[in-house]
Amino acid sequence: MAHSRQAVPPFVHLGAHPIRWQLLNELSRSDYRVRELVTQVGEPQNLVSYHLRLLRDGGLVTSTRSSYDGRDSYYHLNLDHCADILIGAGAALHPALRLRCVPTAFEPDGPLAVLFVCTGNSARSAIAQALLRRQSGGRVEVLSAGSRPKPAMHPNTVRVLRQEYGIDISDQSPRHLDTLSERRFDAVITLCDKAREVCPDFGNGSAAIHWSIADPAATGDTDEGSYPVFRATAAEIDTRIRHLLPVLATR
Template sequence: MNTRPLSPDVAPPAFLQLAGHPLRWRLLSELARSDRLVQELAGLVGEAQNLVSYHLGKLRDGRLVNARRSSADRRDTYYGLDLVRIGALLSVAGGALHPGLRLAPPQRDDALVGAKVLFLCTGNSARSQMAEALARALSGGAIEAVSAGSHPKALHPNAVRVMAEDYGLDIAGQASKSLDLFEGERFDWVISLCDRVREVCPEFPDRPEVVHWSIPNPATGEPDDVTYPLFRDTAAELSTRIGFLIADMAARDPKEIP
C-alpha cells in the first residue's frame, strides 16, 4: 500500500489563493449577480471604497474581473466577471485536488418554463433585440423573453445579419418597442444592457431580479461593414452571459424565483 505523503511544496492553485480572500470572494459574489460600480460594491460589502478598489485591482490583475467605462458617465467604471475564465479555473482547481471532480450544477428545467425576462437598452435596435432572440433560442423556448428601449428606433440591419449568419435566428420580424409599453407588467428578471437605460429603468411589480450587464453599443454610427465585427462580438458576449443566466435560473428552486 502506497502511503507516501505529498510533497510539502504542494500549494493550492493560484486561483484559490486569489479568490479565497474573504472580501475578494464577496466582491466576486456580488459581481456574479450584476455588473457594478465601485461605489455600489463598497456599499454592498460595507467596506471603504479605497479598500474595495485595491481588491478589485488584484482581481483585475488575475483576469477574474474586467472593467468598462460607463457610457452614461465616462467618469464611472463598471466591473464585471469573466465567467468563462473563472469556470475554467474552477475546473482546473477541482482537477488539482482529484481528477474525478466535476462541475455539474443541478438542473431544474421546471424553473425555466414560463420565466419572463425583459431586456433593455436605449434604442432597442441591437443589443436587447439580439438578447431577446438568444434567450428564447438557448432556453429551447422555455423563457418568455421580450425587449424594449427608452428611446426606441429601427432594428439595426447588422443585428439581423449576425443573428441569421452566426446563430441561425431570424429576427427581421421583431419590432422595436418602448419601455413605457411594459411599465406595470410583471417580470421575473429585468436585465439592462446599456448604462444609460439603467439610470431610467422604472420599478416593476413583485420585485423582479434586476441585473445590469454593461455592454457597449455596437452601433457606433460608422458604416455597417465597419461595425459588423462589433455586432458579432456583442452577440457572442450576450450568448455567453445568457447561457450563464439560464444555468442560474435552472439551478434555482422555483420558490426562489421572484
C-alpha cells in the first residue's frame, strides 16, 4: 500500500532541534528571561531569541512583560498544548500510538513543604496556597508569604476561592516573608517578578521555581470589575499546580 506524503507533526518539527529541545527542558521547570536561558543553554542571545520566537509561533511558549523591568520578558511553556500535539504526533505515525493523557496519581515518597511568594500575599500566593492544598489532598504542607504584605486579603481572593473552588480563607491574613526565614521547603515558588528579585535563597536543596503571573489587583478596576481577572488568574494557577504535582512527587 502506498503511503501519502505527510507533513512532519508540529511537535516533532519544533522539538527536534537541539537548541529548542534544551529550551523546552529549561522552561518545563520554571519561567525564565532570555538572558537566563542564554546562560543555561550556552548559546548567543540572538540565536536563543530566534528559537524562542519559533516556539512561541508554534504555540508551545508564551511570553509576558516583566512587572519588575518592563524592558524584559519572561517565557512560559504551555504544557497543555505540548501534551495535545504530542498526542497528535503519535497518532500521525501509527493508529496504535494514539496516546492519551492520564492524570498522574499524586503519591509523594515523604513529607513535602512548599512556599508560595508574591509581593502582597493578598492574591496570587494566597490563591496558590489554597489550590495546592486542595489538589494535593492536604498531603503537602503549604505556606505563602509576601515581601511587602498587605494588611488583609483582597476581597476577590476570598471570593474567587469560595465561589469557584469551595475554599474559605476568610480568616487568613497576609504573612511577611521574613517570618519564615528559618523554615525548610522542598520548593519555593515565586509568582511575582518583583518578589523574585528579593526572595532569599532558602538553601537545603530547595527548588527555586518562578511563575510570572500578573497581579490581578493591579488593574485599577473596582472589586466587581476586577473579579474576572481574579478568576482567570486562579484558573492559570490551578493549571500550573496540576503540572507541579508530578514534579513534587519525585522530590
